Amino acid sequence: MADKDMIICRCEEVTYGELVETAEEYGCNARELKLRTRAGMGYCGGRTCRNMVDAVACTVTERDSTQVTLKYQPPVRPVHFGDLGAIGHD
Numbered sequence: 001m002a003d004k005d006m007i008i009c010r011c012e013e014v015t016y017g018e019l020v021e022t023a024e025e026y027g028c029n030a031r032e033l034k035l036r037t038r039a040g041m042g043y044c045g046g047r048t049c050r051n052m053v054d055a056v057a058c059t060v061t062e063r064d065s066t067q068v069t070l071k072y073q074p075p076v077r078p079v080h081f082g083d084l085g086a087i088g089h090d
Contacts, residue, residue, distance in 0.1 A: 011042020030057040
């Protein structure tokens with residue numbers, strides 16, 4: 001299997017070992033694992049680690065038809081309203 005010290009979530013620096021230990025200790029589904037470890041909550045919004053977090057959770061708990069995989073969101077950046085509707089003021 002993978003090395004326990006391998007970093008899965010680079011944004012929050014969560015290792016494979018942390019994910020496995022947490023999932024086994026609490027019997028987490030993917031969402032609970034994400035909330036307990038913060039994996040997938042960093043700057044990238046889970047684009048790099050979402051699949052691995054989901055895979056670790058699936059090895060520990062059975063997924064039923066009501067559960068969905070983790071979603072990811074693009075990073076959010078503040079935008080000034082003036083930039084959105086700016087009319088070329090000279």
